[in-house]
Amino acid sequence: MPRPFIDRARAAIAHAFGFRQRDGMDARLNDEMRFHLEMATEQNLRAGMPADDARRAALLAFGGRDRWNEAARDEYRSRYLEELVRDVRYALRNLRRTPAFTAAVIATLALSVGATTSMFSVVNAVLLRRLPYPDPERIVVLCEHNLTNGKPCNSINPGNFLAWRAQSRSFASMGAFVDRPVSVAGGGREPIAAQARIATADVFSILGARTVAGRVFSADEDRPGGPDVMVISYRFWQQHFGGDPSIVGKPLLMQAYEYTVVGVAAPGFGLYEPVDLWIPARFAPTSASGRSLRAIARLRPNASLEQADREMKTMAARRAVDLPQVNTNWTALAMPLRENLVGGSQRALWVLLGAVGFLLVIACANVANLLLARAADRQREVAVRISLGASPARIVRQLLTESLVLSTVSAVIGLGIAVKGTRALVALVPSGMAVQSLDGVSVDWRVLLFTLAVAAITGIIFGVAPARQATRGDLQTTLKEGGRASAGSTRSHTRLRSALVVAEMSLALVLLAGAGLMTRSFAALEHVRLGFEPAHAWTGSVSLPRRRYASDTAIISFYQNLESRIAALPGVTAVGAISYLPLSGQRSASGFNVEGRAPAAPGQEPVGDMRAVTPGYFSAMGIRIRDGRALATTDGAATPSVAVVSETLARTFWPGESAVGHYLLYEWDKQERVQIVGVADDVHHDGADKSAFMEIYRPHTQFPYGNMTLVVRTSGDPTTYRQSIQRAIGDLDGNLPLADMRTMDSRVAESLGSTRLSAALFGLFGLLGLVLAAVGVYGVMSYAVQQRKHEIGVRMALGARPADVIRMIVRRGAELATIGIAIGTVGGLLLTRLMTRLLFGVAPHDATTFVAIAGLLAAVCLLATYLPGRRATKVDPLMVLRGE
Numbered sequence: 001m002p003r004p005f006i007d008r009a010r011a012a013i014a015h016a017f018g019f020r021q022r023d024g025m026d027a028r029l030n031d032e033m034r035f036h037l038e039m040a041t042e043q044n045l046r047a048g049m050p051a052d053d054a055r056r057a058a059l060l061a062f063g064g065r066d067r068w069n070e071a072a073r074d075e076y077r078s079r080y081l082e083e084l085v086r087d088v089r090y091a092l093r094n095l096r097r098t099p100a101f102t103a104a105v106i107a108t109l110a111l112s113v114g115a116t117t118s119m120f121s122v123v124n125a126v127l128l129r130r131l132p133y134p135d136p137e138r139i140v141v142l143c144e145h146n147l148t149n150g151k152p153c154n155s156i157n158p159g160n161f162l163a164w165r166a167q168s169r170s171f172a173s174m175g176a177f178v179d180r181p182v183s184v185a186g187g188g189r190e191p192i193a194a195q196a197r198i199a200t201a202d203v204f205s206i207l208g209a210r211t212v213a214g215r216v217f218s219a220d221e222d223r224p225g226g227p228d229v230m231v232i233s234y235r236f237w238q239q240h241f242g243g244d245p246s247i248v249g250k251p252l253l254m255q256a257y258e259y260t261v262v263g264v265a266a267p268g269f270g271l272y273e274p275v276d277l278w279i280p281a282r283f284a285p286t287s288a289s290g291r292s293l294r295a296i297a298r299l300r301p302n303a304s305l306e307q308a309d310r311e312m313k314t315m316a317a318r319r320a321v322d323l324p325q326v327n328t329n330w331t332a333l334a335m336p337l338r339e340n341l342v343g344g345s346q347r348a349l350w351v352l353l354g355a356v357g358f359l360l361v362i363a364c365a366n367v368a369n370l371l372l373a374r375a376a377d378r379q380r381e382v383a384v385r386i387s388l389g390a391s392p393a394r395i396v397r398q399l400l401t402e403s404l405v406l407s408t409v410s411a412v413i414g415l416g417i418a419v420k421g422t423r424a425l426v427a428l429v430p431s432g433m434a435v436q437s438l439d440g441v442s443v444d445w446r447v448l449l450f451t452l453a454v455a456a457i458t459g460i461i462f463g464v465a466p467a468r469q470a471t472r473g474d475l476q477t478t479l480k481e482g483g484r485a486s487a488g489s490t491r492s493h494t495r496l497r498s499a500l501v502v503a504e505m506s507l508a509l510v511l512l513a514g515a516g517l518m519t520r521s522f523a524a525l526e527h528v529r530l531g532f533e534p535a536h537a538w539t540g541s542v543s544l545p546r547r548r549y550a551s552d553t554a555i556i557s558f559y560q561n562l563e564s565r566i567a568a569l570p571g572v573t574a575v576g577a578i579s580y581l582p583l584s585g586q587r588s589a590s591g592f593n594v595e596g597r598a599p600a601a602p603g604q605e606p607v608g609d610m611r612a613v614t615p616g617y618f619s620a621m622g623i624r625i626r627d628g629r630a631l632a633t634t635d636g637a638a639t640p641s642v643a644v645v646s647e648t649l650a651r652t653f654w655p656g657e658s659a660v661g662h663y664l665l666y667e668w669d670k671q672e673r674v675q676i677v678g679v680a681d682d683v684h685h686d687g688a689d690k691s692a693f694m695e696i697y698r699p700h701t702q703f704p705y706g707n708m709t710l711v712v713r714t715s716g717d718p719t720t721y722r723q724s725i726q727r728a729i730g731d732l733d734g735n736l737p738l739a740d741m742r743t744m745d746s747r748v749a750e751s752l753g754s755t756r757l758s759a760a761l762f763g764l765f766g767l768l769g770l771v772l773a774a775v776g777v778y779g780v781m782s783y784a785v786q787q788r789k790h791e792i793g794v795r796m797a798l799g800a801r802p803a804d805v806i807r808m809i810v811r812r813g814a815e816l817a818t819i820g821i822a823i824g825t826v827g828g829l830l831l832t833r834l835m836t837r838l839l840f841g842v843a844p845h846d847a848t849t850f851v852a853i854a855g856l857l858a859a860v861c862l863l864a865t866y867l868p869g870r871r872a873t874k875v876d877p878l879m880v881l882r883g884e
Contacts, residue, residue: 084401091402101374102406105367108772109410109458112356112363114417115765117451119356121422123349124446126342132268133337134208135298140308141340142174142295144316147329148604153340155291157326158283164295164315164332170308174297175202176283179275181543181707183737185253192240193541193739194276196254201280204231206298207271213237214248214263221262222280229280230259234267236276254279256545256735271296272341290588296337308334320603329603348754348838352761354831355514358507359765360458362772365500365507368462369776371403372497373783403463404456411455418451497780498816504776505820506827508769509857513828515766516849517839518759524841525752531683531692532582533622534744536573537711538718539581540725541739544706548733552637552704558732559700559708563614565728571715576617577700577708580609582685583747584709592666592696594653595673599665608649608694609685610668612703618644618680620711621744628660628678635699642699644678649694664696674698687751689840709740718743758838770857773820774864781813781868792872802873809872813865820861821854 044054095102133139143153144160156176165174177199184192201222203209209216217229230252232241241247251258259279272294299308316332542562549555559577566575580586591605600606617623618630626647635642643664650659659676666672674696682692700708714721722741729736749756785792792805832844842849 087398087401088405090398091405094402095405098374101370105370105406106410106413108363108366109407110413110417111768112360113411113414113451113454113458114421115768116353116356116360116454117414117418117447118421118425119349119353119761120450121418121447122425123353124444124450126349127338127346128446129444131338131341133206136337138299138301139206139337140297140299140305140334141337142297142312142332142334144291144330144332146603146607147331153333153335156293156295156332157291158293159323160316160319160327160332161293161295162283163319163322164312167315167318168297168311170300170303170311171297172300173202173206174295175200175204175206176293176295177203177281178292178294179273181541181739182255182277183543183545183735183739184277185735191735191737193543193737194236194254195273195739197275197278198281199278200283203271203278203296206296207269209269210266211263212266213245214261216263216265217278217280222282224282224284226280226282228257228259229262230254231263231265231278232261233265233270233274233276235274237264253735255543256547297334305334305336324602327603328601345754347834348758351514351834351838352758354834355511355762355765358511359769359772360454362504362507362511362769362776364458364462365504366772366776366779367406367458369497369500369779371462372500373779400460400463404459407455407459407462410458411451415448415451418447497783501773501776501780501816502820502823504769504773505817505857505861506824508766508773509821509824509853510828510831511762511769512766512853512857513824513832513850514835515759515762516853517832517835517842517844517846518755518762520842520846520849521838521840522752522755522759525688525755528684528688528841530582530688530748531623531681532744534748536715536718537621537713537744538721538725538741539709539711539744539747540722540741541707541709542577542729542736543739544736546706548735549706555704555706556637556701559614561732562710562728563616565731566710566712566725567616569721569724569728572712572721573715574616574619574713575710576620577614577710578617578621579612579700579705579708580685581709581711581747582621582683583687583744583751585686587685589693590666590668590696592664595663595665606652606694608645608664608666608696610703611695611697612700612705612708613697614700614708617697617711620713622713623683624681626679626681627658628676630678630680631697631699636701639702641672641674641702642677643674644680644697645676646680646692646695647682648692649696650676650679652694668703689755711744755838755840770860773857774860777813777816777861778864778867780816781809781865782871784812785809785868785872789872796873805873806866806869809869810862810865813862813869817858817861817865821857824857825850825854 041054045051130136131139141153142156142161142164144156145152145154158176161174161176168174177197180196180198182194182196184194201217201219204216211231212234214231216231221227221229232247237243237247245264247261248263249260251260253259254277265278297308299305312332312334316327316330320327320330544555544558549558563575563577566572580588588610589607590610591600591603591607593599593605613631615631615633615635618625625644627650628644631642631644645659645664653659654662659679662676664672664674664676666674680695680697683695684690684692685695686693710725712718712721712725722738726738729738795805796802828850829845836844
């Protein structure tokens with residue numbers, strides 16, 4: 001068979017299979033396959049088969065179709081990669097030719113991508129990342145709930161916990177714990193203030209505890225009469241014992257009791273607040289008073305959360321029958337661990353992520369505006385390329401490649417910004433906002449994937465519209481006009497850019513409205529009177545070991561002597577102590593009745609926060625006594641029981657009359673009958689955004705506590721008194737350390753930290769959105785001035801005044817501002833409802849905020865419009881007309 005016929009057959013088959021004949025294509029088929037194909041094709045041609053059929057039949061007969069398709073795929077991939085590399089190189093060359101444009105786009109996108117990625121890093125760590133425990137989805141938190149006036153997840157009663165653990169069928173294991181401040185000493189070291197977690201052994205198995213040395217304590221060691229053992233945290237081990245592995249097996253003195261260290265927990269192990277050591281709880285079956293424990297449990301493999309929750313409620317109802325004086329009107333519940341850990345920060349994080357997402361969309365709209373302006377300038381280039389044979393799809397792909405290159409470079413820079421920004425963000429987050437989850441904030445695979453997705457999506461979003469606009473012009477008109485866009489194309493560009501500016505302004509208004517609402521909330525919180533004066537007040541905790549201070553008399557005597565020593569220090573104006581300091585997150589409550597009134601049913605009594613205080617506490621904290629008197633040194637153990645109550649309690653039971661002289665009845669180890677001798681200002685114990693509770697202050701001499709927090713008021717800087725106060729304690733007992741030493745100002749600042757952070761982030765996002773919106777308006781109006789230069793020149797030649805030209809330009813900007821503000825106001829009123837739980841003292845639809853934000857945005861946008869208008873008046877009509 002002549003060679004030309006075989007070549008013709010091969011060419012026909014190549015065409016049939018979608019190939020273009022190229023030099024060297026036969027080299028993709030091995031020699032043996034080529035020989036057999038040629039022979040079979042020649043035979044088929046001699047038999048009278050058409051060339052296409054002859055080649056196809058040969059391929060099918062010798063199984064070469066797969067080989068041929070493989071060669072086709074290789075050819076396609078090779079050609080695609082070559083074109084992609086060519087597109088990227090061409091995009092880089094084009095971007096290098098316009099450094100100002102490229103820098104503006106990359107800076108805009110990098111900042112917005114970096115901010116978005118930083119916020120997502122926190123959301124990822126707190127809400128999305130797997131908790132660091134085995135099968136964390138099967139770990140639940142157990143709570144009790146007072147059906148009348150309790151918080152949804154209250155601490156639990158020890159007796160109830162023991163009953164649940166014995167009766168439950170839904171849980172594989174159940175553990176409980178309570179935290180206490182302690183002092184630790186050993187090996188001739190100075191006493192160390194530490195936080196101890198008194199826990200059952202099940203807590204370790206539920207959380208999958210690991211150790212770097214030794215072991216955790218066992219269930220046998222957790223029984224009454226077991227050996228005194230201790231597990232210390234990795235941080236405590238490193239900080240105070242230098243990571244010495246020989247600490248395992250050695251004794252340490254904790255609260256004057258000797259405990260043997262049996263293990264060192266692995267780094268990062270824990271739950272909720274960080275603790276320094278764990279000791280066995282050894283709850284006895286008689287533990288039935290009070291509610292102080294936190295409990296966790298692990299579900300059985302075949303048990304669901306709903307089933308466990310129903311069982312908890314059933315067991316709670318049974319306990320209410322068995323022990324009505326403690327459990328009447330109480331129920332129990334099971335909730336997922338993550339839900340309990342995240343608490344109220346979940347909504348705040350999602351809202352902030354949504355806000356920074358708005359900022360990213362504004363940035364995309366701004367970049368799209370820049371690309372539209374650039375596309376208009378490149379219309380002649382696009383028209384020439386299309387006239388030379390390039391398809392519109394090929395042009396769109398090239399322009400999209402440029403957009404993706406910009407977004408990719410921006411994402412890489414934004415990722416670097418995100419790493420730094422995430423660290424700064426975590427440093428600003430207050431300690432009460434998902435602390436444990438934030439310890440693990442980092443740029444992991446989810447964050448990287450998120451950044452890549454953001455880069456790809458933003459590249460497509462801001463690149464599609466300019467790319468399509470660039471290929472829609474009339475080729476002949478564009479080429480005839482020497483590169484100036486046609487009128488239709490100009491109008492299309494103008495409409496699209498105006499729409500983008502309206503979108504930017506709308507989103508910016510939503511961001512600014514959120515920022516305004518959060519700022520007003522923060523200001524309202526700062527103006528709430530907390531009931532005490534934090535300035536010049538220093539605080540520190542002391543924990544007395546029960547072994548050395550076994551009697552109430554010894555405890556009372558120690559604090560009386562300590563206060564007298566501190567009060568003698570120069571510059572100290574008042575000193576006192578309290579069992580549970582405001583803003584500490586700790587409290588102790590009890591139900592009570594009012595003498596002379598019908599007692600409430602069990603479980604439905606009013607609840608008051610019980611506080612043991614020394615006589616100087618009210619002066620040291622700056623709490624005013626509104627009626628009666630404060631507690632005095634004469635209120636001793638041998639005198640009648642007295643109390644000072646808060647204004648809320650007095651107003652609730654004796655509205656319009658004095659509460660002084662009335663009696664309260666409650667049970668605390670024994671039946672108590674206390675006379676009210678004074679009424680103090682309400683104190684916001686849980687922060688300015690929480691309502692004041694009814695509080696009952698008892699004299700420390702009648703209601704002794706071993707663990708107390710000192711409050712020292714000074715005439716100067718309170719932080720300078722730390723060593724003097726520590727020496728005063730050392731003079732009385734050299735084995736007692738001071739713990740949690742802070743000023744009240746710092747505690748107040750921390751309580752406002754979550755709102756301050758949200759306000760700061762919203763303000764930052766809103767400011768960036770405002771700047772981007774202003775830049776967008778400026779760009780659109782500058783482009784409009786450039787396009788209408790001839791018209792403006794003609795108008796001025798015919799006698800138009802500069803003011804008329806400015807008015808014409810500003811009017812167009814005002815139209816865009818009005819539309820954007822109107823749409824943004826509607827959107828803001830709808831979306832700010834999601835912030836209801838984050839606000840304090842201001843409604844989500846606050847008219848003052850929206851009017852002020854709308855006015856600010858309008859003023860900025862009009863300024864951005866005025867500047868191009870001023871530049872338009874500089875047009876020389878003679879030069880414009882000559883150019884035409």
